[in-house]
Amino acid sequence: MVFKLRFLRAGLVLAALMVFAAGCINQKASGEILIGAVWPFESNSSLFGEGADLAVKQINESGGVNGRMIRLVKVDDEASVVKGMSIAESFAESGEVMAVIGHRSSPVSIPTSKIYEDAGIIMLSSGSTAPDLTQKGYRYVFRNIPDVGAITRQLTLHAAANGHKRMVIYYTEDSYGISLANAFEDHARESGIAIVDRASYYGDVKGLARLQQKWKALDLDGIFVAQAMPEGAQFIADAGKVGIDVPFLGTNAMDSPLLAQIGGTSAEGTVVGTVFNPGDTSPETKKFVEDFQWVYGKEPLQYSALGYDAVRILAEAARQSGSADPAAVAEKLRSFKDWPGAAGLHSHNSNGDEIGAIVVKKILRNGKLEVIE
Numbered sequence: 346m347v348f349k350l351r352f353l354r355a356g357l358v359l360a361a362l363m364v365f366a367a368g369c370i371n372q373k374a375s376g377e378i379l380i381g382a383v384w385p386f387e388s389n390s391s392l393f394g395e396g397a398d399l400a401v402k403q404i405n406e407s408g409g410v411n412g413r414m415i416r417l418v419k420v421d422d423e424a425s426v427v428k429g430m431s432i433a434e435s436f437a438e439s440g441e442v443m444a445v446i447g448h449r450s451s452p453v454s455i456p457t458s459k460i461y462e463d464a465g466i467i468m469l470s471s472g473s474t475a476p477d478l479t480q481k482g483y484r485y486v487f488r489n490i491p492d493v494g495a496i497t498r499q500l501t502l503h504a505a506a507n508g509h510k511r512m513v514i515y516y517t518e519d520s521y522g523i524s525l526a527n528a529f530e531d532h533a534r535e536s537g538i539a540i541v542d543r544a545s546y547y548g549d550v551k552g553l554a555r556l557q558q559k560w561k562a563l564d565l566d567g568i569f570v571a572q573a574m575p576e577g578a579q580f581i582a583d584a585g586k587v588g589i590d591v592p593f594l595g596t597n598a599m600d601s602p603l604l605a606q607i608g609g610t611s612a613e614g615t616v617v618g619t620v621f622n623p624g625d626t627s628p629e630t631k632k633f634v635e636d637f638q639w640v641y642g643k644e645p646l647q648y649s650a651l652g653y654d655a656v657r658i659l660a661e662a663a664r665q666s667g668s669a670d671p672a673a674v675a676e677k678l679r680s681f682k683d684w685p686g687a688a689g690l691h692s693h694n695s696n697g698d699e700i701g702a703i704v705v706k707k708i709l710r711n712g713k714l715e716v717i718e
Contacts (some may be wrong), residue, residue, distance in 0.1 A: 358621075372702075383432055396652035478492075487697035489688075491701075513541060518545045585608075621646075633645065
């Protein structure tokens with residue numbers, strides 16, 4: 346029954362996108378540039394859509410790209426591999442989309458990337474940090490967020506500078522968590538930090554209490570949490586309940602208000618490696634923050650900035666190439682070096698990886714994440 350329901354759901358998504366595709370011929374005649382945005386909008390949006398929408402609005406109000414307006418086609422993939430692949434196949438069959446911004450989750454992005462590559466559609470991920478995404482020699486696959494290596498390197502340097510010598514890694518058993526744990530362990534070794542244990546499951550608080558006794562005997566002095574939210578914050582909250590009081594480190598997946606809301610006092614002092622400093626004084630960041638607050642009445646989050654930058658990067662590549670042809674736009678994307686965005690200076694290498702200077706560190710103090718200068 347579960348199997349049938351999944352494919353029924355996937356079929357409904359396909360039908361909806363076929364309706365979208367049927368209407369695209371008229372849209373193409375009117376000169377619109379179509380960009381897909383695939384994200385778990387309902388369950389884990391993190392204001393990503395708002396950032397992307399703001400960029401589209403500003404670009405179109407300024408005359409569009411080479412005289413053509415941009416239209417964003419937003420679809421919710423529910424962080425599901427099955428649904429994500431169905432959506433990717435539907436975009437591929439439509440033949441009308443220049444690029445797709447997505448997906449958020451690496452376990453979804455990695456299998457869907459082949460569909461976009463085979464269809465000649467640009468895939469620009471603003472959330473997937475697993476290295477595997479860009480290691481297949483694809484021409485059309487990019488990200489505008491650093492991979493786990495860049496983020497964990499900064500975290501291990503911070504940990505070493507603050508005296509950490511013996512750390513534990515708690516991770517999730519998927520492509521994201523495993524790649525993150527491996528990258529942190531590799532960089533920890535280079536920084537002189539021993540990883541004394543790795544764990545991916547504790548069941549309940551009693552199970553975590555048993556781990557706590559083991560870790561205490563191993564004389565740990567810090568824990569790296571290779572998990573997304575809300576699971577990462579819940580682990581930290583549970584750790585506090587069993588008396589684990591060492592510092593925690595995490596990555597951009599934990600750069601969220603949920604860290605304080607769920608982690609509570611146990612999360613105080615947690616350091617995260619992330620990609621957006623809303624207090625940055627660059628003209629691009631200041632304008633973005635001001636515009637976002639004016640339009641939405643709230644502070645932008647990291648994915649707001651990444652969604653905003655993704656739209657603008659694609660638009661700028663199309664403008665400079667003088668074409669909305671995905672091959673021409675993809676070639677131009679690889680030439681970008683230190684392109685100024687809301688999240689910092691973006692650059693791409695030949696693999697499509699983000700190698701710009703956009704990694705920042707934050708610490709949770711008094712319930713709020715503050716940038717560590």
